[in-house]
Amino acid sequence: MSMYPIIMSQGKFTHKDSLTFPYEERGLQFGDGVYEVIRIYEGRLYLFNEHIDRLFRSLDAIQIKIQQSKEEIKSLLTELVARNNMEQDGLVYLQVSRGSATRIHTFPEDTVPNMYAYLENAARNLNGIENGVKTITLRDERWQNCYIKSLNLLPNVLAKQTAAGQGCYEAILHEDGLVTECGSSNVFLVKEGKVYTHPATNRILKGCVRMAVERFCNELDIPFIEEAFTVNDIHEADEMFLTSSMSEVLPIIQVDGKLIKDGKPGVISGKLQEAYEKDAQLKLETIK
Structure with missing residues (x-):
């Protein structure tokens, strides 16, 4: 698989090499987050609504609240595909964690969730x-x-x-x-x-x-x-x-x-x- 250069992070678009989070990141230290992998065929996101609905079910289940609505997430991912001029079969990986904060087991207060997404080529089996x-x-x-x-x-x-x-x-x-x-x-x-x-x-x-x-x-x-x-x-x-x-x-x-x-x-x-x-x-x- 090969990763495309432009990623989405915190609702904005940037080069993949510029993505950084502090080492005290709850997804990294606790697995405190959720993710989705959405199939792409020739640049088309397949079962898009089903994946985004499930993302929000998972977020609700572990009490992570993000600012974006379902439609806003869909718009961001659609734009991510367009910005990378992706026309191949592949996938989008989307991850949301509770955010970056001092390492304590309980939920930190006033922490902004970390969200990013990237694209990879992936041939069919x-x-x-x-x-x-x-x-x-x-x-x-x-x-x-x-x-x-x-x-x-x-x-x-x-x-x-x-x-x-x-x-x-x-x-x-x-x-x-x-x-x-x-x-x-x-x-x-x-x-x-x-x-x-x-x-x-x-x-x-x-x-x-x-x-x-x-x-x-x-x-x-x-x-x-x-x-x-x-x-x-x-x-x-x-x-x-x-x-x-x-x-x-x-x-x-x-x-x-x-x-x-x-x-x-x-x-x-x-x-x-x-x-x-x-x-x-x-x-x-x-x-x-």
Whole structure:
């Protein structure tokens, strides 16, 4: 990935090399903040409203108040794309922390939140979409408020690294055998034409692509069932797939070294990916 030179910081635009915050910064020292990663296709922000709505839900959940409205944040990010003349596939990373203040655990008074955003190029994972990916299962060791998209990602980082160390794309997390989600994705099981996934409780992050997939299922008359499945259910699945802003609808073909069905991407995940591409107005691309 390559980072674009102009960033947005505190509602203004500047060169990325000029961004500085004091070392006593609550996002850095406490993980006291939230973030969003929004997919960009040829300079177009995808699922923009869903991401900004979720940003404000996360801010409310940890009691950070920013001066900007949703529409003002959207305007700033749109201008950020324009100022960088971005016409490629990529992402915008947006982060808001409680601000810079003397290091104390309680909320500091009269502190202005720190907010910044930057752009990076990011190619689509066409090979994974076409051929599927391998995964492993791990115990979910995260906190109880995963619905907040907070900066506290160490358990996610460790899970993803464990998966990568075993040559896998993702780690499917579970609590005592009950599947929640993945390290950085939502996960779905398909059985007898029905799509199952964990309910949108505080134990998972309600992904923006997950919300889109629910919409696609309704449009395609595919039952979308918010019902948790178990690790034992996985190897009885007809299909599995995961979703995220960077993964799109990504088929899972192997879990813990065992193939899902015949080890090939399934029909339902293919239909949902087609719906995703249509919704995101993506051009057809040939995998090389």
